[in-house]
Amino acid sequence: MVEHRPLSDFIAYAILTLGILIVAFPVWLAFVASTHDAATVVGGHMPATPGSQALENYYRAVFVGGSRTSREPVANMLINSFVSAIGIALGKIFISILSAYAVVYFRFPFRKTAFWIIFITLMLPVEVRIYPTYKVVADLKMLDTYAGLVLPLIASATGTLLFRQFFMTVPDELLEASRIDGAGPFRFFKDTLLPLSVTTMAALFVIQFIYGWNQYLWPLLITTKDSMQTIVIGIKKMLVSQDELAEWQLAMATAVLAMLPPVAVVIFMQRLFVRGLVQTEK
Amino acid sequence: MANVTLRNVRKTYPGGFEAIKGIDFEVGDGQFCVLVGPSGCGKSTLLRMVAGLETITGGQIDIGGRVVNEVEPADRDIAMVFQNYALYPHMSVYNNMAYGLRNRGMAEAEIKTRVSEAARILELSTMLERKPRQLSGGQRQRVAMGRAIVRQPKAFLFDEPLSNLDAKLRIAMRVEIRKLQRRLSTTSIYVTHDQLEAMTLADILVVMNAGVVEQIGNPLDIYQKPATTFVASFIGAPPMNLMPLQSDELKSQLPASEAGILGIRPEDFVITNENVAGGVALGLTVEAIEKVGAETFVYGSRQNVAQGVAANPGDLPPGEVIVRVPGAVGPAIGERIRAVAARDKLHLFSADGRKRVEI
Numbered sequence: 001m002v003e004h005r006p007l008s009d010f011i012a013y014a015i016l017t018l019g020i021l022i023v024a025f026p027v028w029l030a031f032v033a034s035t036h037d038a039a040t041v042v043g044g045h046m047p048a049t050p051g052s053q054a055l056e057n058y059y060r061a062v063f064v065g066g067s068r069t070s071r072e073p074v075a076n077m078l079i080n081s082f083v084s085a086i087g088i089a090l091g092k093i094f095i096s097i098l099s100a101y102a103v104v105y106f107r108f109p110f111r112k113t114a115f116w117i118i119f120i121t122l123m124l125p126v127e128v129r130i131y132p133t134y135k136v137v138a139d140l141k142m143l144d145t146y147a148g149l150v151l152p153l154i155a156s157a158t159g160t161l162l163f164r165q166f167f168m169t170v171p172d173e174l175l176e177a178s179r180i181d182g183a184g185p186f187r188f189f190k191d192t193l194l195p196l197s198v199t200t201m202a203a204l205f206v207i208q209f210i211y212g213w214n215q216y217l218w219p220l221l222i223t224t225k226d227s228m229q230t231i232v233i234g235i236k237k238m239l240v241s242q243d244e245l246a247e248w249q250l251a252m253a254t255a256v257l258a259m260l261p262p263v264a265v266v267i268f269m270q271r272l273f274v275r276g277l278v279q280t281e282k
Numbered sequence: 283m284a285n286v287t288l289r290n291v292r293k294t295y296p297g298g299f300e301a302i303k304g305i306d307f308e309v310g311d312g313q314f315c316v317l318v319g320p321s322g323c324g325k326s327t328l329l330r331m332v333a334g335l336e337t338i339t340g341g342q343i344d345i346g347g348r349v350v351n352e353v354e355p356a357d358r359d360i361a362m363v364f365q366n367y368a369l370y371p372h373m374s375v376y377n378n379m380a381y382g383l384r385n386r387g388m389a390e391a392e393i394k395t396r397v398s399e400a401a402r403i404l405e406l407s408t409m410l411e412r413k414p415r416q417l418s419g420g421q422r423q424r425v426a427m428g429r430a431i432v433r434q435p436k437a438f439l440f441d442e443p444l445s446n447l448d449a450k451l452r453i454a455m456r457v458e459i460r461k462l463q464r465r466l467s468t469t470s471i472y473v474t475h476d477q478l479e480a481m482t483l484a485d486i487l488v489v490m491n492a493g494v495v496e497q498i499g500n501p502l503d504i505y506q507k508p509a510t511t512f513v514a515s516f517i518g519a520p521p522m523n524l525m526p527l528q529s530d531e532l533k534s535q536l537p538a539s540e541a542g543i544l545g546i547r548p549e550d551f552v553i554t555n556e557n558v559a560g561g562v563a564l565g566l567t568v569e570a571i572e573k574v575g576a577e578t579f580v581y582g583s584r585q586n587v588a589q590g591v592a593a594n595p596g597d598l599p600p601g602e603v604i605v606r607v608p609g610a611v612g613p614a615i616g617e618r619i620r621a622v623a624a625r626d627k628l629h630l631f632s633a634d635g636r637k638r639v640e641i
Contacts, residue, residue, distance in 0.1 A: 173368035181382030
């Protein structure tokens with residue numbers, strides 16, 4: 001039993017508050033910068049409170065785009081990011097749950113080998129296999145397409161492992177009861193395993209959505225058209241300009257917008273997410 | 283309604299381990315057959331072979347006149363109740379019972395009739411919309427029974443269905459299962475390691491040990507005339523006292539025979555100084571006493587017999603004898619008593635314990 005003494009409570013809260021401040025301050029700064037005009041931000045004396053240009057900055061960022069640098073409105077980038085993040089998350093759930101089902105429930109020759117091959121891909125993230133992957137995607141003519149953004153990032157072992165661990169905790173009797181109840185492999189999967197996996201799927205969705213959303217290196221390599229760039233690339237491009245001042249207020253507005261979807265996903269799926277990772281109740 | 287017949291059924295695992303070594307028996311239409319034995323004796327494996335969850339490596343299993351060796355579990359027309367109930371956690375009680383019927387393409391109206399009828403019998407009518415996790419252990423057990431009943435199968439298979447319940451509920455459910463089975467008169471095979479469950483439920487009792495059948499019969503016959511020392515010590519609690527016939531003290535009290543082991547049930551002793559004609563008397567020193575209320579168990583060590591260590595955990599050490607005394611009054615610890623058993627209460631076995639010898 002932990003004792004509740006005023007002093008220890010105070011210290012605990014102080015440390016937590018400090019932590020929050022350290023994390024939140026840059027975010028706050030980005031938000032403040034997105035509400036002032038360009039001159040104020042660049043001038044070196046930016047106030048710590050929001051200014052009056054918020055509406056105009058966000059309108060320009062979302063619908064017009066930085067006129068001098070990235071040329072593309074953020075709305076389009078948001079859509080690109082959204083499509084690829086959702087595609088990666090759903091695609092990963094789809095192939096992981098099927099491969100885990102095969103590995104856990106079916107006895108076929110080289111089952112162990114298949115599992116270990118999947119497992120070994122954990123050691124090969126995109127960054128390691130980037131050249132061959134690029135070559136394959138280029139040869140398949142998937143550069144500058146959603147398929148090219150999504151497919152290479154779907155194939156990895158994390159999801160398979162997560163589902164495998166979950167499936168192994170499902171009692172065998174459930175499968176046997178299904179067999180006696182006349183459910184074949186597909187029915188068992190659809191009627192029993194899928195509904196039981198909802199929380200695990202939610203957990204994987206949250207992780208993979210954020211992973212997909214934050215991708216930088218891969219989209220940078222394979223997207224050359226402005227119309228295909230994701231928001232993370234967009235922010236980067238806004239800050240690089242040859243002979244003009246970067247439009248910091250627009251970059252910051254974009255950064256704030258880029259933060260919102262992952263935050264929303266975490267907030268709305270938090271309960272499922274936590275249950276999916278710590279679940280013991282069957 | 284059907285007979286279940288096993289003919290020389292064998293199970294050998296790929297590693298060469300022989301779990302079931304040739305078993306024959308028949309469960310008649312509407313009979314309640316109980317497979318009982320210690321853990322690892324193969325009783326659950328045998329039941330799962332009947333269900334079709336384990337392959338049969340030898341012999342034949344026949345349900346309702348049809349050989350089912352190669353038939354899928356769903357097509358064997360059996361229903362099974364599992365030890366952990368195996369209810370679908372995400373489905374309501376209603377859907378748990380309806381699932382197997384839906385998979386068979388039964389009309390929703392017929393499903394509804396059957397499920398409501400089963401729910402009524404099992405007193406689950408008010409809980410049909412609940413999820414299994416909202417039910418108590420006994421209620422889950424009933425849902426599992428309901429799932430079996432609605433199918434109206436040829437046979438019910440029970441795999442230790444009561445062992446997850448607490449002692450009181452277990453007794454209540456035991457009686458309920460028996461009543462239900464009588465009422466539906468569906469052929470049933472029930473696996474348990476609890477000899478009390480076995481005795482009270484069975485029409486036919488099959489005592490198994492290490493993959494073979496030790497004895498098959500009516501429970502009371504088995505209790506009264508155990509065929510081997512294994513059955514003698516397994517059926518009945520506390521177990522039958524088994525004494526090797528080495529000492530002159532015992533031999534001199536019995537007519538000469540080929541028997542090598544004498545067995546006497548604790549409840550067949552009387553503590554008395556009188557002699558019973560043809561009976562056996564043992565001199566005991568009281569070592570321990572267990573008072574249960576209605577009866578008292580006296581643990582005595584035999585005088586003139588070397589004390590030893592039990593061969594198996596759970597067995598009585600050689601030289602120790604249990605005597606049951608009715609009521610709560612028994613001898614005191616350290617007291618010397620004389621326990622006598624009448625002639626017709628004696629069980630004699632061959633020296634290896636594999637054969638019963640009639641007096």
